[in-house]
Amino acid sequence: xxxxxxxxxxxEGRAASVFAGADGLEIRLADADLLWPYGRLSLVSAADHxxxxxxxxxxxxxxxxxxxxxxxxxxxxxxAPQLRRQxxxxxxxxxxLVAGAIIAVLAVFWAGYPIVKQGIVAVFPSSWADRIGRSMxxxxxxxxxxxxxxxxxxxxxxxxxxxxxxxxxxxxxxVHVTASxxxxxxxxPGGHIVLLHGLIKEARSPDEVAGVLAHEIGHVQHRHPxxxxxxxxxxxxxxxxxxxxxxxxxxxxxxxxxxxDDEAEADRTGLDMLLAAGxxxxxxxxxxxxxxxxxENKLTVGQFLRTHPPLEERSAMIRxxxxxxxxxxxxxxxxxxxxxxxxxxxxxxDEADEPNGGGDV
Ligand SMILES: [Zn+2]
Numbered sequence: 399x400x401x402x403x404x405x406x407x408x409x410e411g412r413a414a415s416v417f418a419g420a421d422g423l424e425i426r427l428a429d430a431d432l433l434w435p436y437g438r439l440s441l442v443s444a445a446d447h448x449x450x451x452x453x454x455x456x457x458x459x460x461x462x463x464x465x466x467x468x469x470x471x472x473x474x475x476x477x478a479p480q481l482r483r484q485x486x487x488x489x490x491x492x493x494x495l496v497a498g499a500i501i502a503v504l505a506v507f508w509a510g511y512p513i514v515k516q517g518i519v520a521v522f523p524s525s526w527a528d529r530i531g532r533s534m535x536x537x538x539x540x541x542x543x544x545x546x547x548x549x550x551x552x553x554x555x556x557x558x559x560x561x562x563x564x565x566x567x568x569x570x571x572x573v574h575v576t577a578s579x580x581x582x583x584x585x586x587p588g589g590h591i592v593l594l595h596g597l598i599k600e601a602r603s604p605d606e607v608a609g610v611l612a613h614e615i616g617h618v619q620h621r622h623p624x625x626x627x628x629x630x631x632x633x634x635x636x637x638x639x640x641x642x643x644x645x646x647x648x649x650x651x652x653x654x655x656x657x658x659d660d661e662a663e664a665d666r667t668g669l670d671m672l673l674a675a676g677x678x679x680x681x682x683x684x685x686x687x688x689x690x691x692x693x694e695n696k697l698t699v700g701q702f703l704r705t706h707p708p709l710e711e712r713s714a715m716i717r718x719x720x721x722x723x724x725x726x727x728x729x730x731x732x733x734x735x736x737x738x739x740x741x742x743x744x745x746x747x748d749e750a751d752e753p754n755g756g757g758d759v
Contacts, residue, residue, distance in 0.1 A: 399415070399416040399417075399465055399467060399470070399473075400413070400414075400415065400416075400465075400467075401413075401414045401415070401416045401425070401463050401464060401465040402414065402463070402464045403425060403427060403432075403461075403462070403463055403464075404461065404462040404463075404464070405460075405461060406459065406460025406461040406462065407460070411464070412427055412428070413427075413428070414426060414427050414463065416463070416465065418477055419433065421433065421435060421436075422434050422435035422436050422439075423436065423439065423463075423474075423477070423478075425463060432455075434455040434463075435455075436477045436478040437478070437480075438455060438456040438457075439453050439454070439455065439456070439474070439478040439480070439481060440453060440454045440455070440456055440457040440458075440459070440481075440484065441453055441481045441484040442454050442462060444471050446466075448469060448470060448471030448472060449466060449467065449468065449469070449470060449471075450464075450465075450466040450470070451464070451465050451466070451470050451471045451474065452464045452465075453465070453474065453481065515625070515628050515629070518628050519621060519624055519625055519628055522624055522628075524569060524588065527569070527587040527588040527623075527624055528569075528587075528588035528589070528590075529588070530586070530587045530588060530627065531572075531586035531587040531588030531589065531590030531623070532588065532590060534586040534587075534590065534592070535574040535576070535586060535590045535592045538576070541576040541578050541580075541592060541594060542576040542577040542578035542579075542594070542595070542744075542746060543576065543577045543744050543745060544574060544575070544576055544577075544744075545575040545576060545577050545595060545740045545741035545744050546740075546744075547736065547739055547740035547741065547742055547743070549733075549736035549739075549740075550575070550736045550737045550738070550739055550740025550741075551575070551740060552736070553729055553733035553734070553736045553737045553740075554573050554575065554593075554611075554737055554740070555573065556729075556733065557604070557607070557608055557611060557728055557729060557733075558571055558573050558611065558615070560675050560677075560728075561608065561611060561612050561615060561671045561672070561675050561677075562615060562671070563674075563675065564674070565615075565619065565671070567589070567615075567618060567619055568589075568618070568619070568621055569588060569589035569618065570589050571589050571591060571615055571618055572588075572589055572590050572591070573591045573592075573593065573611070574590065574591065574592045574593070575592075575593050575594075575595055575598065575740050575741060576592055576593075576594055576595065577595050577741045577744040577745065577746045578594040578595060578596055578746070579594075579595070579596040579599075579746055580594045580596045580597075581594070581596045581597045581600045581689070582594045582596065582597055583597050583610050583611075583614055584614065585614040585615075585617035585618050585622065585623050586623050587623040587624045587627055588623075589618050591611065591614045591615065591618065593607070593610070593611065593614075595740070595741045595746065597610060598737060598738060598740070599738070601681075601685060602684070603681050603684075603727070603728075603734075604681075604727055604728040604729035604733070604734045604737070605677055605678055605680065605681025605682070605727065605728045606681040606682065606684060606685040607681075607728065607729075607737070608672065608675075608677050608681060608682075608728035608729075609668065609672060609677075609679060609681045609682020609683075609685060609716075610682065610685065612667075612668035612669070612671040612672050612677075612682070613664050613665060613668035613682070614664070614668075615667075615668065615671060616663065616664030616665065616666070616667030616668040616671070617656070617660070617664045619667050620660070620663050620664065620667065622656055622660045622663075622664065625660075626656060626660075661712075665712055665715065665716070666715075668682070669682075669715075669716055669719060672721075673719065673721050673722075676721065676723060676724060676725050676726055677725060677726070677727075677728045678721060678725040679716045679717075679719065679721070680716075680717070681728070682713075682716055683713040683716040683717045684713075686709040686710075686712050686713040686716070687709070687710070687713050689709055690708070690709035690710055690713075
């Protein structure tokens with residue numbers, strides 16, 4: 399049988415003669431003979447009712463043999479019956495993704511980046527976004543160990559539920575607390591939000607934490623994290639995703655801060671959420687004012703503040719809208735104590751030697 403052999407390393411095909419030996423398929427090339435045992439042969443693709451077939455020496459192998467001819471699949475299956483049962487193929491999904499990546503690269507040149515980016519964000523699988531966000535939240539080198547005080551986490555989840563009630567979020571919010579002294583918080587892809595414990599310690603009331611949390615949920619609502627990730631990683635995101643190692647992209651996402659427009663949008667949505675939940679927005683405004691004073695005094699409050707709209711502007715915008723109905727504290731006094739103690743028993747890193755690259759409030 400005449401066939402074309404591919405070594406899996408180059409795209410070049412080589413003419414081969416194929417014989418049915420006693421132990422396996424004998425493949426004779428100009429300069430080498432190969433033996434592929436029947437029992438391990440794997441079907442990569444079959445077309446034209448089994449007239450054109452591509453096989454591999456074993457599942458997952460990169461080598462390929464392309465054969466065509468009358469009933470070639472039936473002929474092979476006489477020696478290797480598993481080929482008849484196999485669905486073509488594991489390689490198929492992968493080649494569709496690779497083709498998609500190539501089309502996306504071409505489309506960037508043809509249509510321009512913003513349109514392509516919208517497309518990538520629209521089709522980006524939520525399970526991948528979730529994995530990326532989860533791995534970012536778990537980056538203890540940057541953000542410290544996860545805190546899991548049960549009562550504190552329950553208080554935070556109750557607050558999150560109160561803020562998001564009635565909202566149609568693109569993905570459910572998952573809040574994490576980590577044992578870092580940095581005054582910071584950020585929203586990651588997949589609906590993950592990380593509050594660094596330093597921020598909870600710095601806050602003077604649960605309303606302040608509620609304001610920061612509402613702002614971060616605003617980022618989730620507008621899908622800013624995945625947009626930021628696509629900005630930073632670009633087409634590499636697709637290619638890396640094909641390799642399956644999406645978790646490794648998490649740190650990359652920290653390299654780019656949100657733009658001023660994104661921050662203003664998250665502020666507005668966060669403010670709407672506070673008012674709808676009957677929580678006074680003064681907490682968030684007070685927090686911004688205090689951070690602005692700290693920033694002037696050159697205290698370390700996280701480099702994220704430099705890229706944001708001026709904090710005084712943001713607090714003025716927040717103070718400009720008053721709640722119409724009754725307001726109640728974001729948490730009960732007991733819940734507030736529980737939340738402040740959420741990292742008890744978890745070691746806080748003492749030296750702030752790692753730059754706090756991705757923070758966002
Ligand atoms: Zn923000």
